[in-house]
Amino acid sequence: MEPKVAVIGGGIGGIQAALDLAEMGIQTYLIEKSPSIGGVMAQLDKTFPTNDCSI
């Protein structure tokens, strides 16, 4: 049977974990309570220490 993993939380942590799992060929569910994924990071303008845009 195909292995499956649920990731709870669709912020930067959840997105990264889901991408890594998916890249390993594992079916992943990314569960987020807000209307769309992105989390707090999506609210930020730029991020330290490089002052790059967050998304």
Add this chain to the structure above:
Amino acid sequence: MLDAGRHPKIEILAYSEVEGLRRRRGGFGLKVRRKSRYVKEDVCNACGLCVEKCPGRALDDFDMGLRKRKAIYLYFSQGIPAVMTIDPEACIYLTKAKCDKGAIDYEMKDTMLDLDVDAVVVATGVSIFDPTPLTHYGFGRIKNVITGLQYERLINATGPTGGHLYRPSDGKPAKKVAYLQCVGSRDLNYCGYCSSVCCMYSIKDAMLAREHDPESVSYIFHTDLRNVGKWFQKYEKRAAEEYDVRYIRGRVAEIEDGPDGNPIVWYEDTRQRKVEWLEVEMVVLATAAMPAKGAKGLARTLGIKTDKYGFVETDPHNPADTGVRGIFACGFCKGPCDIPETVSQASAAAQRAAAHVLAGVTA
């Protein structure tokens, strides 16, 4: 974010919450509530025509309440999935906002989904301390006292002011800004720990203000600067030397509502050993960062342990393992950390989860 939306092996279940967990054949059965958006996800293409017609209003929580949005809304412009959602509390169910595509369904109900999975990764993240109980800082009473996350929305080009630092009281550009550290953090009455990201993001905020307006002056009132990380020390120095960011060591005692809406900051400069005051045009509170709302309830549902602040407890020798076999955790839900650290922890948790599920497959 876009990659996650496109990946064939990832199914995004947004606007959904985990409500139950049962152990099942070495794995878990998750009960997931798919909350009703009153908009069909597979039909809506976020064209926005419904938003124009919608008469309902509510505070925009993505913009930290700094502006209003319609009752039917796109959570944020680059959000995935890019579909509208109706806020049932703001919607007045009168106009039956027309959608040519027929995406709106006022009768839509929540649905429950049963997911069979072999492992779970908890990444519930962070929420921000509400500084209202710290009445001496005047948040909610003095209009030009805002939180760090509100500042992020102000300085953001997609935010309510289009990226200009227009202060809330009169919409004038704020050129003299004070940043207060440890608001709720390192405070035994609220969060008895260091939130770890505030010193750095306040310096960043001050640098951005200067980049935006060469006349802007920033004051960072700090307990002590805790900039522990690669290049962080250099960053702190660069802010002072190239962006004229001024550091003042001392926790602020009180903020007064001064003339013309200018907050007055009362503080002890602990280097000079003097009580001083400073009139500024806006104050930004670096509020404590806490586990996400609802994270404790979720931990109970999953059967994993949390500490007294609600952070998920993990095994010191296997920092992604929660103590329940098959459940892993990463990021701020485990304790304060910044974005790069969250990303590394997320990869670690993904590896642990993969090792767990793939071992089961090959065995």
